[in-house]
Amino acid sequence: MQEFLLSYKHEMIATAITFGVLLILKFITDKTIRKIGRISDIVEARTLLITKYASILLTLLGFGVISFIWGVNFRDVGLVFSSVFAVIGVALFASWSILSNITAGVILFFSFPFKIGDRIKILDKDIESEEPFLIEDIRAFHVSLRKSNGELLVYPNNLMMQKAITLIYTYEETPDGSEET
Structure with missing residues (x-):
């Protein structure tokens, strides 16, 4: 010893x-x-x-x-890692949107101008609603948005970064502009 x-x-x-x-x-x-x-x-x-x-x-x-x-001999380890990463790469390529949503979630953490409780409107032609959405939750993969009628929209983080978003009012304000208590 x-x-x-x-x-x-x-x-x-x-x-x-x-x-x-x-x-x-x-x-x-x-x-x-x-x-x-x-x-x-x-x-x-x-x-x-x-x-x-x-x-x-x-x-x-x-x-x-x-x-x-x-x-550690990196040639031996490199062979193992290249085999493992080849399998992981195929799996990630098959579900690349999951990786892009996680990356977008990290970016949104540091630079997202909206918070839970804000009302926003997403300028996306695929969303037919003109009504603003309430941000209920922001997760690693998606943002939960709710209409006033209770309908829930789960919107991917990578699209939150790609689409134009309009802030209708923050959670600290009411629609008429007065402060919420």
Whole structure:
């Protein structure tokens, strides 16, 4: 055991430093995302979802760095990953809209000018309604929009980024422009 510790001392120190840096980055990332969510008045569930995405990305980055530290033969690992990614690539190509909706959901978190409770009108020729929609919920894949008659429209996030949207009034205002209490 002593021989193992002496021969891999540098790798173990580098691994410990990597874990420390990753924990600090995760802490800073979580705080930043929560602060952006609080400043932008974004629902806590959306903030937690984006925090989870960032955590997964940092974990994958950590695995890559630790593999590099321990000198993993990338040719062997590359063969395994290329096989796995070929299968995943086919699956993602078959359902590319899911990936684009998740990406759009992350982008909408940071730059979406509308919030839950706002009334909007989507300028889309496929939507026959002239009536504004109430934003009920914003999720990873879609936005839930409700008409005043109770009809629910589940609209994909990638289309929210592609179509023109008009803000009728915010959740803080009523249709006549007065402040809501």
